[in-house]
Amino acid sequence: MRTLLRLATAGSVDDGKSTLVGRLLYDSKSVLADQFDAVERVSRDRGLASADLALLTDGLRSEREQGITIDVAYRYFATAERSFILADCPGHVQYTRNTVTGASTADVVVLLVDVRHGIQEQTRRHLAVASLLRVPHVVVVVNKIDLVDFDEATYTRVSDEVLASARSLGLYDVATIPVSALAGDNVVERSDRTPWYDGPSLLTFLEQLSPAGSPHSEPLRLPVQLVIRPQQAAGDEFRDYRGYAGQITSGLVRVGDAVTVQPSGRSSTVTGIDFAGASLDEAFAPQSVTLRLADDIDISRGDLIVTSRSVPAVTQDIDGTIAWLADHTLVPGTKVLLKHGTKTVQAMVKAIGGKLDLEDARLLPAESLGLNDIGHVTLRLATPIPAEEYLHSRDTGAFLLIDGQDGGTLAAGMVGDALLDTVAEVGSAATPA
Amino acid sequence: MTLTDERRLTQLQWLESEAIHIIREVAAEFERPVLLFSGGKDSVVMLHLATKAFWPAPVPFPVMHVDTGHNFPEVLAFRDATVERLGLRLEVASVQDYIDDGRLRERSDGTRNQLQTQPLLDGITDNKFDAVFGGGRRDEEKARAKERVFSLRDEFGQWDPRNQRPELWNLYNGRHRPGEHVRVFPLSNWTELDVWQYIAAEDIALPELYYAHQREVFERDGMLISVSDVSQPREGETVEKRQVRYRTVGDASCTGAVESDATTVEAVIAEVAGTRLTERGATRADDRASEAAMEDRKKEGYF
Incomplete structure (x- = not known):
């Protein structure tokens, strides 16, 4: 059974990210002859001796023009064993x-570090974002190991530095791998030039990783x-059919389960789980299904069906952490729409409670948030929603x-301020002010 | 197998669930969605997913075909039979009509893929469609690799790749202003192989030309072009009968067949898994035109 894993790459300028991605695609035989021919042709035109695998990830014309x-x-x-969806995130422009x-x-998250330079400002920012967004796993590729003659001591120093920094940002499940993306060491096959390294290659690591979450x-x-x-x-058979369609975001549902609908708080029992003509005994995240219930209660788009054993409270007031992604500045008093699950409600930004200094992982006082700032906000909603802490539910x-x-x-938001506080407090404790 | 293993979705089930979620979001949030349906394999899979998304209710939106006038007859017949079977309304935006009344001029090379943009955009405007499902996949082409699942088009139908909305979690933002519309790509995360494996798993019918058959073809620009009313051999091009199949279905005058023995879906999967050429590289003359051919067409409002 082939499963799917989603990864995101991150790194600073010139740490070899495009080369690594190109190498993963090429060595896993995901690059086809006509794509490779095009890369070879362009490499030759640019006077390169061999094909530059980084060109495999070349995108739009406007990007190529600016390099x-x-x-x-x-x-x-x-x-x-696995299919991979890789979100290739450029590091320098609009990195947040x-x-x-x-x-x-x-x-x-696959994060690149140049072994010669060790941790950079960008590395800490990317680790902070991975921590804030609660990405289940982080693997740090310590790249260009060939340029330090595959030296174990240099690798260990950088690796220790990365792990310490990650811990200071609240990330504990972090692996590091010595790699030469250019030469292919430890990308797909384990390299015999790093005999002191006894871990898996990057691809083997990704194949064996268990995805987060258990239904x-x-x-x-x-x-x-x-x-x-x-x-x-x-x-006629379906004249009275009434089903509630949605994708299960977490957990498991069985026929006969007691469920509650938020925000109304009404309860019922699951009488059927339908999927395109098939009746299921149970369904689990992330399946898209249709539920039938015993009682004809008022349910519409935007409602949340939950197990009656664990019912989230509804609220009109949210303390949240947001990454502000718009060009203009956010100030208190701004009216916006908030989309949560399948519900969109009106919201007012009541207060801004500080922003994260990503370099030092400190919380700074702030009265507004600008493009790419990450900060605290207090929101008042026009109607209540069953918001849960992002810490507990992604x-x-x-x-x-x-x-x-x-x-x-305008912004990516996470309910609760605990996450930002963790990143900021632990971070500031580890970093001299 | 442990319980945990049993309760993991395979990659195909995961992709199916994601696509159904996307299709349902559109049906719930937009006034007038439409699904682009050509009879090609990606649009057939997309329509199949739509029938699963709303069961037992019928698909709650019409389909539209931008008809180049250069169709494979068996694909048109398949289109009509499918629409009839599902009881759907079919809108046809006809390139031929535009050429006949002078709104478009035939290109010097006679191919029509690039002429589809205006009839497509007019079809969207005339019917006031606000969401348009397309079967585009990100693995097809490098401009598509940067496409969002919900992709905003301005009042001229243009795509601005430098100014796309960030797409976070599975929270799709379909808000748009009057005159704008949103292109939606439920198969964004599928590869050509995923599509074929899904066709096998779900036993989905396709036009016969996707499977190996005998056909009169001639070679042009390294591609095998079918002999038809719209594609005749030029001097020096010799016609031969060969065993071929189509990997993509488009304008018959510039869509190439590939030599193949794959007469069954299993054989096609084996062939796709072992192929050394991309789908478009192997079969689309228009995408070979330049490094940024697709990017340029997409900016103007193409699929």
Whole structure:
């Protein structure tokens, strides 16, 4: 059975990220002859002796013209065990926007560090974003190991430095791997030039990683997308059919389970789980299904069906952490739309409670947030929602802020301030002020 | 297998669930969605997913075909049969009509893929469609690799790759102003191999030309072009009967066939898994035109 893993790459300028991604694609045989021919041709035109694998990830014309990548690009490769979706996040322009976007859906962040330079400002920022967005795993590729003659001591020094920095940001599940993306050492195959390293190659590591989340341990959450009521349209058999369609974001549901609908708080029992004509006994995240309930209670799009054993409270007041992604400045008093699950409500920014200094991981006082700032906000909503701490739920704890006039996405939001505090407090304790 | 293993989705189930979530979001949030349906394999898979998303209710939106007038007849027949079977409304935006009344002029090379943009945009405007499902996949091409799942188009139908909305978690933002619309790509994260494995798993019917068959073809620019009303051999091009199949279906005058023995879906999967050429590189003359051919067409409003 082939499973799927989502990864996001991050790194600073010139740490060899494009080369690494190109190498992963090429060595896992995901690059086809015509793509490789094009890379060889361009490499020759540029006077290079061999094909520059970094060109495999070249994107838009406007990017090639400037020699930079602007936007997240998605790549696909597969091995016998696993399919991978890779969000390739450029490091230098709009790095917060790109890494937050890539990290929001990632099971693992692959972060590059140049072994000659060790931890950079960008490395700490990327670790902070991975921590804030609760990416389940982080693997740090200590790259260009060939340029220090595969020296164990140099690698160990950088690796220790990275792990200490990660711990200071609240990240404990971090692996490091010595790699030469250019030559291919420890990318797909283990290298015999690093005999002192006894861990897996990067690809083997990614193949063996267990994705986050177990349907058993988490409570059921299903945001209702729409109510399916065919009435006359599907024949007599389904005249009275009424099902609540949505993708399970966490947990497991069985026929007979007691469920509660938020924000109304009404309860019922699951009488059927339908999927395209099939009746299921149980379903689990992230399946898209349709539930039937015993009682005809009022349920519509935007409601959240949860297990009656663990019902999240509803609230109109949210303390949250946001990454502000718009060009203009956010000030208290701004009215926005907030999208949470399948519900969109009006919201007012009541207060801004400081912003994160990503270099030092300290919380600074702030009265406004600018492009790419990460900070605390207090929001008042027009209607209550069942918001849960992002710390406990990466799905029901996430929200977007949207511009009510032009519809643009303004911010990525996470319910609760504990996360930012962790990053900031532990970080400032570890860093001299 | 442990319980935990049983409760993991395979990559195909994961992709299916994601696509159904996307399709349902659009049906719930937009006034007038439409699904682009050509009878090509990606649009067939997308429509199949839509039927699963709303079961037992019918698919709650119409389909639209931008008809180049250069179709493979068996694909048109398949299109019509599918629409009839599902009881859907079909809108046809006809490139031929535009050429006949002078709004578009035939290109010197006679191919029509690039002429589809205006009829597509007019079809969207005339019907006031606000969400347009496309079967585009990010693995197809480097401009597509940067495309969002919900991709905003301005009032001229243009794509601005430098100014795309960030797409976070699975919270899709379909807000738009009057005159703008959103292109939606439920198969964004699928690869060509995923599409074929899903066709096998779900036993989805396709036009016969996706499987190996005997056909009269001639070679042009390294591609095998079918002999038809819209594609005749020029001097020096010889017609031969060969065993071929199509990897993509587009304008018959510039879509190439590949030599193949794959007469079944299993054989096609084996062939796709072992191929050394990308789908578009192997079969689309228009995408070979320049480094940024697709990027340029997409900016103007192409699929």
